[in-house]
Amino acid sequence: MTSRQPVLHTPRLTLEPLSLQHEAEHALASGSAADAARDTGAAEVQWREHGFGSWAIRDRHDASLLGVAELRFAGEGIEGIAPDEVEAGWWVTERRRNEGIATEAMRVALADVWSRTGTGLVTAYIAPGNPRSERVAAKLGFVVRGPGVGRSGEPMTVYELSRRA
Numbered sequence: 001m002t003s004r005q006p007v008l009h010t011p012r013l014t015l016e017p018l019s020l021q022h023e024a025e026h027a028l029a030s031g032s033a034a035d036a037a038r039d040t041g042a043a044e045v046q047w048r049e050h051g052f053g054s055w056a057i058r059d060r061h062d063a064s065l066l067g068v069a070e071l072r073f074a075g076e077g078i079e080g081i082a083p084d085e086v087e088a089g090w091w092v093t094e095r096r097r098n099e100g101i102a103t104e105a106m107r108v109a110l111a112d113v114w115s116r117t118g119t120g121l122v123t124a125y126i127a128p129g130n131p132r133s134e135r136v137a138a139k140l141g142f143v144v145r146g147p148g149v150g151r152s153g154e155p156m157t158v159y160e161l162s163r164r165a
């Protein structure tokens with residue numbers, strides 16, 4: 001990470017470019033050391049190569065890591081999302097869900113993508129039976145693009161959000 005990389009703020013949250021420096025905190029917050037290693041490593045490459053990427057969400061009050069606002073090029077393997085499309089995702093540590101954190105964090109992360117990149121459209125995919133995530137997508141203004149298939153062959157619904165929305 002270089003000092004020129006952005007930091008975003010909301011009244012409750014600070015967002016920092018996700019990097020390997022967040023691996024231990026990610027593992028604590030997500031409960032998965034494997035996810036933490038995979039996601040922080042991939043995010044660091046995404047930021048370095050493209051100048052935007054996933055954000056570590058931090059509580060401004062106690063500085064704890066609360067989750068990740070994910071943004072990246074989708075890459076190969078998702079039916080319904082092209083490899084060169086930007087894909088969003090979100091997760092929040094279990095004890096802090098339903099406080100509006102995912103929505104608040106993604107709003108500023110998306111505003112940053114619109115303002116700093118030429119991206120005109122962001123996609124997301126949600127597996128069936130995840131009403132909380134569907135609600136976050138709806139609150140952010142995502143609309144259904146259609147059915148898709150995830151990297152492991154799982155059925156899911158593809159969403160998209162246009163810059164104009």
Ligand SMILES: CC(C)(COP(=O)(O)OP(=O)(O)OC[C@H]1O[C@@H](n2cnc3c(N)ncnc32)[C@H](O)[C@@H]1OP(=O)(O)O)[C@@H](O)C(=O)NCCC(=O)NCCS
Nearest residue numbers: 090091092097098099100101102103125126131132133135
């Ligand atoms: C999905 C997730 C990121 C949401 O984070 P969050 O910070 O709790 O999200 P928000 O508080 O901004 O919004 C959650 C919304 O879901 C609603 N909700 C909660 N439980 C629900 C349920 N069983 N059915 C329908 N809606 C529900 C909440 O009321 C809230 O909507 P509201 O603001 O209209 O009241 C979080 O639940 C999570 O990390 N889940 C596990 C990982 C995951 O599924 N990630 C998404 C993968 S696509």
